[in-house]
Amino acid sequence: MPRMGYSFPEEVLEHVFSFIQSDEDRNAISEVCRSWHDIERWSRRRVFVGNCYAISPTMVIRRFPEVRSVKLKGKPHFADFNLVPEGWGGYVAPWISAMASAYPWLEEIRLKRMVITDESLELISKSFKNFKVLVLSSCEGFSTDGLAAIAANCRNLRELDLGESEVEDLSGHWLSRFPDNYTSMVSLNIACLGWEVSFSALERLVGRCPNLRTLRLNRAVPLDKLANLLCRAPQLVELGTGAYSSELRPDVFSNLSGAFSGCKELKSLSGFWDVVPGYLPAVYPICSKLKSLNLSYATIQSPELIKLVSQCQNLQRLWVLDYIEDAGLDALAASCKDLRELRVFPSDPFGQEPNVPLTEQGLVSVSEGCPKLQSVLYFCRQMSNAALMTIARNRPNMTRFRLCIIEPHTPDYLTLQPLDVGFGAIVEHCKDLRRLSLSGLLTDRVFEYIGTHAKKLEMLSVAFAGESDLGLHHILSGCDNLRKLEIRDCPFGDKALLANAAKLETMRSLWMSSCSVSFGACKLLGQKMPGLNVEVIDERGPPDLRPESCPIDKLYVYRTVSGPRFDMPGFVWTMAENPALRLS
Amino acid sequence: MAFDKELNLEATELRLGLPGTKESEKQPTIAIKSNKRALPNFNEESCGSKENSNASHLIQKRDQEIASPAKAQVVGWPPVRSYRKNCLQLKKMEAEAAGMYVKVSMDGAPYLRKIDLKVYKGYPELLKALEEMFKFSAGEYSEREGYNGSEFVPTYEDKDGDWMLVGDVPWDMFLCSCKRLRIMKGSEAKGLGCAV
Numbered sequence: 001m002p003r004m005g006y007s008f009p010e011e012v013l014e015h016v017f018s019f020i021q022s023d024e025d026r027n028a029i030s031e032v033c034r035s036w037h038d039i040e041r042w043s044r045r046r047v048f049v050g051n052c053y054a055i056s057p058t059m060v061i062r063r064f065p066e067v068r069s070v071k072l073k074g075k076p077h078f079a080d081f082n083l084v085p086e087g088w089g090g091y092v093a094p095w096i097s098a099m100a101s102a103y104p105w106l107e108e109i110r111l112k113r114m115v116i117t118d119e120s121l122e123l124i125s126k127s128f129k130n131f132k133v134l135v136l137s138s139c140e141g142f143s144t145d146g147l148a149a150i151a152a153n154c155r156n157l158r159e160l161d162l163g164e165s166e167v168e169d170l171s172g173h174w175l176s177r178f179p180d181n182y183t184s185m186v187s188l189n190i191a192c193l194g195w196e197v198s199f200s201a202l203e204r205l206v207g208r209c210p211n212l213r214t215l216r217l218n219r220a221v222p223l224d225k226l227a228n229l230l231c232r233a234p235q236l237v238e239l240g241t242g243a244y245s246s247e248l249r250p251d252v253f254s255n256l257s258g259a260f261s262g263c264k265e266l267k268s269l270s271g272f273w274d275v276v277p278g279y280l281p282a283v284y285p286i287c288s289k290l291k292s293l294n295l296s297y298a299t300i301q302s303p304e305l306i307k308l309v310s311q312c313q314n315l316q317r318l319w320v321l322d323y324i325e326d327a328g329l330d331a332l333a334a335s336c337k338d339l340r341e342l343r344v345f346p347s348d349p350f351g352q353e354p355n356v357p358l359t360e361q362g363l364v365s366v367s368e369g370c371p372k373l374q375s376v377l378y379f380c381r382q383m384s385n386a387a388l389m390t391i392a393r394n395r396p397n398m399t400r401f402r403l404c405i406i407e408p409h410t411p412d413y414l415t416l417q418p419l420d421v422g423f424g425a426i427v428e429h430c431k432d433l434r435r436l437s438l439s440g441l442l443t444d445r446v447f448e449y450i451g452t453h454a455k456k457l458e459m460l461s462v463a464f465a466g467e468s469d470l471g472l473h474h475i476l477s478g479c480d481n482l483r484k485l486e487i488r489d490c491p492f493g494d495k496a497l498l499a500n501a502a503k504l505e506t507m508r509s510l511w512m513s514s515c516s517v518s519f520g521a522c523k524l525l526g527q528k529m530p531g532l533n534v535e536v537i538d539e540r541g542p543p544d545l546r547p548e549s550c551p552i553d554k555l556y557v558y559r560t561v562s563g564p565r566f567d568m569p570g571f572v573w574t575m576a577e578n579p580a581l582r583l584s
Numbered sequence: 585m586a587f588d589k590e591l592n593l594e595a596t597e598l599r600l601g602l603p604g605t606k607e608s609e610k611q612p613t614i615a616i617k618s619n620k621r622a623l624p625n626f627n628e629e630s631c632g633s634k635e636n637s638n639a640s641h642l643i644q645k646r647d648q649e650i651a652s653p654a655k656a657q658v659v660g661w662p663p664v665r666s667y668r669k670n671c672l673q674l675k676k677m678e679a680e681a682a683g684m685y686v687k688v689s690m691d692g693a694p695y696l697r698k699i700d701l702k703v704y705k706g707y708p709e710l711l712k713a714l715e716e717m718f719k720f721s722a723g724e725y726s727e728r729e730g731y732n733g734s735e736f737v738p739t740y741e742d743k744d745g746d747w748m749l750v751g752d753v754p755w756d757m758f759l760c761s762c763k764r765l766r767i768m769k770g771s772e773a774k775g776l777g778c779a780v
Binding site for chain 1: 657
């Protein structure tokens with residue numbers, strides 16, 4: 001191929017490109033000209049596919065032949081809350097088989113909300129000689145047998161992270177399949193496993209991996225064994241304990257305390273299931289170095305939490321149950337000036353009455369006291385516009401704001417007004433807001449504010465809100481950077497959807513369930529927009545057996561370059577361009 | 585934009601709610617919605633014959649009446665991940681199943697009682713229950729002075745066989761170590777932290 005006389009040789013360009021890691025930048029590079037496109041595609045090593053059905057494995061492989069790291073996401077986010085029926089999809093098998101032959105040098109696979117089988121795990125373990133990283137976040141479909149294959153065959157494995165996956169626990173002995181001469185583990189997260197793993201195998205593994213930096217144990221590892229593990233891995237940076245309970249015994253306590261003191265690098269703690277408060281002081285020696293603390297499974301009361309948190313002056317991330325109470329959040333605001341992220345989970349999400357004194361006040365305190373706070377997930381039972389406005393003014397640097405007022409349609413408890421102006425203040429002041437979840441009583445007004453101000457918003461979650469299609473229209477026509485929109489139980493219907501059909505091609509996906517979208521509108525959308533897969537999910541049976549104007553149950557629309565998928569279960573229909581392909 | 589004018593949304597408005605209900609009566613219908621989707625009922629004109637919509641109206645009404653006192657749990661709300669829900673659920677079930685029955689005696693009472701400690705969330709609830717059960721008043725608890733201003737003092741026997749004052753240790757620790765309760769007469773209770 002003739003080169004322009006005054007351009008750089010390929011090798012130089014390739015070298016320059018190697019400094020460009022972000023997908024966005026690489027995509028931009030590849031659009032400059034033909035030769036840049038070619039050089040870039042041969043040198044791209046990492047691929048992120050945000051929706052596994054947006055493109056086929058063949059197409060990815062064809063364009064990027066030398067990939068070393070793949071990240072795939074499957075089911076829509078609302079699958080986390082059981083809104084996506086079992087069997088919907090997200091199967092990774094076709095990707096694994098395609099990559100097994102095309103990418104022999106693949107090193108990393110990261111999956112989120114996908115279904116992966118033991119066969120796929122075995123295929124991974126045998127196909128990629130230099131395999132290093134396996135991250136399975138909220139995945140399912142596999143058992144400890146698959147893990148055994150990974151352990152036995154992946155000689156260069158560095159990271160095995162099972163996230164919050166559902167694993168069929170057939171035997172704890174899979175861990176013993178790591179050969180005796182295997183020493184390269186850097187990060188191991190088995191927190192989600194329900195049953196015991198072979199403890200002696202675990203101990204030996206931890207003992208012989210000098211580079212182990214992250215170890216997240218599962219609940220079945222008893223507290224009295226923790227000290228032992230810590231002594232074998234004093235270099236740990238991140239630790240997830242097992243069950244944190246045991247009879248209070250001075251010897252166990254002092255061993256544990258000593259072991260923690262020996263971990264000079266420890267910056268992140270999690271686990272803490274079944275906490276016996278008497279053992280919490282064992283971690284006090286390392287509190288001041290902690291950057292991340294996940295106590296969201298720890299049922300300890302506010303006084304204990306306050307004692308702990310007050311010593312963590314360098315804390316950047318805290319996940320905790322609402323047992324912390326407003327008082328605990330006041331203490332947090334006073335002690336942890338470097339806090340960036342706060343998540344407060346509900347201890348009794350299905351109770352009718354508040355079980356703890358945690359209100360909007362706690363969040364207001366933290367927004368006042370923590371100047372770097374940018375990411376919030378907060379479950380509570382009451383909120384006011386005044387509080388939201390205060391939070392917005394305090395923290396214009398907020399980038400992720402997810403508020404869940406537990407009871408749907410809850411108004412401002414002081415004025416009984418909708419919370420429109422409160423959330424309006426959030427989007428108006430927080431100009432870099434990328435993610436927002438709404439709750440409480442909301443009219444179309446709030447969506448007007450969002451459409452007007454939330455120009456950097458990428459992901460929006462809406463539930464039990466709005467009054468009419470105008471609400472949806474505001475979002476779709478106003479939010480320039482919207483990528484993911486998920487809606488449930490809102491009176492949004494056909495008009496706004498069809499009027500903004502083109503917008504949907506600029507987004508990754510749209511989810512609408514228990515809304516007012518008719519089957520007819522879905523068909524129309526599918527016909528008008530060949531670049532979209534319009535999936536109607538309805539467990540009641542084929543939608544064409546009901547009148548076209550009837551609302552469908554669930555709608556999932558996503559852009560794709562590979563057409564309708566072929567692995568749909570009986571309760572999913574894709575509204576295709578060609579009527580002959582539709583239904584029956 | 586002149587969106588409203590062109591589309592005249594009001595006329596074709598699809599609202600959540602029973603046919604004929606006003607906008608203001610929003611709340612209870614939403615909760616039961618997910619269970620009754622089989623009978624389309626948003627808009628009288630759109631689906632089903634007149635007979636059907638009458639029947640569905642009646643069924644909806646009945647369900648609404650049933651649903652109001654005990655709110656139906658909505659699928660996937662509040663948005664707590666299954667993993668977390670299972671952990672909480674497990675804890676609750678373990679707690680409920682196990683039960684922690686301990687004997688309670690009161691000085692001067694002819695027979696003992698048994699209570700399930702797991703039922704109570706903390707000391708205030710436990711003390712209230714004991715006071716009601718035995719018809720006495722424990723008075724005010726303070727760390728320094730124990731129970732002030734009462735004839736009776738709640739005590740418990742711990743794992744080591746020692747008699748301890750109820751309220752000194754954190755609740756969870758108390759649950760783990762309490763073997764039995766004894767409501768002691770004030771005169772005997774001196775030396776267990778009461779004001780000297």
